Amino acid sequence: MDNRKVLEELVRGHEFATQLRLLINGKDESAKATPFVQSLAKNVLRSFTNTLFFLDKYPSYELSNLFTPTKSEDSQENCQSLTSFKNRRGCYKRKRNTQEWEKVSEAPIVDGHHWRKYGQKEILKAKYSRNYYRCTHKYDQNCQATKQEQRIQEDPPLYKTTYFGRHTCNDLPNSEIILDSNHSPFDTSILLSFNNTFPTPTKQECPFLSSSSSFNPSPSVAKEETIPSSSSYDYMISPEPILDHSSWHNNATLPLDHWDVMSSALCDSVDLDDVKLLLDFDG
């Protein structure tokens, strides 16, 4: 994958988070937010900063260059200005530089988030059509999380759900129906495949890593899911991925709530002098 595109997307996200934070911390009383929302915005900003920082292939001077707004090919922004008076059909990026991970289950997954179906497509060589969902809060909270759901087997019924991006909305999943393979009556499967740009750890580094067949309850499914091994890992893991690759080694099954803790920890570990190159922390 083109790392620079990843970086640019992250920088864009950071800029949006910065704008949001300025807005809700600013003088405009109509946009004033509760301390909780302010703290959320701050954390979003931190996450972007940390992620950018961990992409240490990019020296900080290059990062700061990227923060200078350019009239670059921001198709979405172009699109918005263009489409404020025209229809928006077809204005989108087909491929996103977001994390993705998969889950196979015997029934459509109920993960506690609010999803809105926005498309359905017949897929070549697939017996069943693929459904496309986005977060309900895509527009009111700019949450970019999406998922695709596709039935992959008739009997027993099997569904593959592919998640793209993390939820940045405040719509926290109901803890009672949160995905947990130990408790959900539907969620009997646990194969997850991560595609990402981080270095692939070796099996020696991560003894729990296995080929898809070892953990997959259905060998026939494993055969169908031909995921390039060079760019993906299979994990037994909670549905929210862990971004920090150094932590994967020991925390493959961290529960969802640990994300925030880890995020804070990561933030604390960042050298503040370097961070100042990227943004101003005012809180």
Added chain:
DNA sequence: ATCATTTGACCAAT
């Protein structure tokens, strides 16, 4: 009336 889903069209990637 409002919100969600369906579905054909549009467009980027291959």
Added chain:
DNA sequence: ATTGGTCAAATGAT
């Protein structure tokens, strides 16, 4: 040219 991801008007559900 084909395929897959997204948009948005039409339609349905509440």
